[in-house]
Amino acid sequence: MGKNQHVVKNSDQWGVKGEGNSKSTKNFPTQKDAIEFAKTIAKNQKSEVVIHGRDGKIRDSDSYGNDPNPPKDTKH
Template sequence: MGKNQHVVKGNDGWNVKGENNSKATSNHKTQKDAIGRAREIAKNQKSEVVIHGRDGKIRDKDSYGNDPNPPKDKKH
C-alpha cells in the first residue's frame, strides 16, 4: 500500500501531498482539481485520499486500497 494523499490548502491554491512529505506533489487552482489528482494517485498506489478543509481539519476520506474495515457510509 502506498502513501495516503492529502488535499490541503496552499498559498496559491490547493495542494496534493503524500503523507509525511514536506513538498507538494502537485498544485491546483481548485480543491476539486486537487481531489481528482489525489484520487488518481491513490488508486494507482492503493491508498487513501484525505481531504482537508480551508481550516486544515479533515472533512472527508476515501479509500482506494484493500481496506480490511471498509466504511459503512452511504455518501456514494
C-alpha cells in the same frame, strides 16, 4: 500499500501532498481538481485520500486500498 494522499490548502491554491512529504506533488486552482488528482494516485497506490478544509482540519477521506473496515456510506 502506498502513501496516503492529502489534499491541503497551499497559499491561494490546493495541493496534493504524499503523507510525510514536505512539499506538494502538484498544485491546483480548485480543491475539486486536487481531489481528482489525489484519487488517481491513491487508486494506483491502493492508498487513501485525506481531504483537509481551509482550516487544515480533516473533513473527509476515501480509501482506495485493501481497507479491512470499509465504510458503509455511498456518497462517492
